[in-house]
Amino acid sequence: MPETIDIKLSVNGLAHELAVQANVTIADLLRDELGLTGAKISCDMQVCGACTVLVDGLAVSGCTYLAVDADGREVATVEGLARDGVLSPLQQAFIDHAAFQCGYCTPGMLMSATALLAENPSPSRAEVIAGIEGNICRCTGYLPIIDAVLQAAEAGAQR
Amino acid sequence: MIPRFALARPASLAAAFDAWDATDGDASWYAGGTEILQVMKMGLARFGTMIDLKRVPELRGISLAGGDGELVIGGSVTHREIEVNQDVARELPGLVALEAHVANIRVRNQGTLGGNLCFAEPHSDPATFLLACDARVRLQGRGGTREVAIDQFITGPLETAREADELLTAVIVPSARSGEGRAYEKAKFRERPAVSVGIRLRVQAGVIAEAHVSVGSLTDIPMLVPDVAAAFLGAQADVAAGTFGEALAKARTRLGHLDAIGDLDGSPDFKRHLAGVMLGRAASAALSEAAARA
Incomplete structure (x- = not known):
């Protein structure tokens, strides 16, 4: 079985160091490992946009973006939009x-x-x-x- | 779920080939992953190793450094990077307009031109337009580098002339000549085009002296349609002129004989009709650009 890969990424400004399998998508990492379930998996083929998250400010489909590809990058999700309880x-x-x-x-x-x-x-x-x-x-x-x-x-x- | 694989992240072209050689061939290159990861998720392909090309600097960048100022676009340049590039906007504005409407913003941020062409989806926007532009791709392997014209590169639906261990390192588009205009138009109801048309016209002394037309999403691969293009030869380079109207009508009639494939987007008849409409729009846009380059 392929070994895990160590990645460092920031999610909504919080730094994370994680060991992930290469085949795990950023949507699954966010939802299953980090408990951030805002991004939804719906069509699972980059058409519907329900899984949209930002990587270094660019919108990507979380369902088809590998978590390892976010290594060294800043990920933003809907959970990070409100600041100190104030909606954006x-x-x-x-x-x-x-x-x-x-x-x-x-x-x-x-x-x-x-x-x-x-x-x-x-x-x-x-x-x-x-x-x-x-x-x-x-x-x-x-x-x-x-x-x-x-x-x-x-x-x-x-x- | 995407089947498990080992990941290689080479930081140079040489290291990429080393990574390939370490795999016994049970491997695939990937950059954006918008096509290959999807196919893997659907269970249609699996690879022991995926080789990430995003850290390979030789595949990056857009320049006018080719012979005669040809446009050279690196294989891992994203659709979005092309869309906002000033050199492309000046040299090949039709490609900027095309890239602004490939799939959706997420695919454009992530997906690459090289990946799009290597996947060879019959509905590919860039493949159809680049056919009309007489573009070619540069393929590099351990054994050396070769350049292949796009119409030789795409050999079937989801099939190309690229060997598995070769990389598409760049796409090269000849610079526009004096009096030349290039344009692309599509009709789309879903993510991919229903019908698309590429065109390159060259105007000399007010008359269309050279014409190339490509169609995408209509047949099983994007293809040049020389008999359709030939209908424009000798017509006045003015959409209001009678000879242009006759030429367009003749071109549409010839498009109507194409053995089109019906699909979810419409019947063969409907798609041929749509292609004729797109042809008129593309020809008009190409003539405008040709006038600006006179």
């Missing part, structure tokens, strides 16, 4: 716009939109739509989500 402007905007119903896609949506706003703090509506194109929601019809991201962008601009 994006999270608050999702509540204000009722931008979720069942909530299953929400962690992925939030992480994709977080990456989008970090790169482009004032996106147009079209850019928001393009940015979350790879995140599927079966409940909302997307409109409240798009409005929420735009509100968060505005809130960010006012700070």
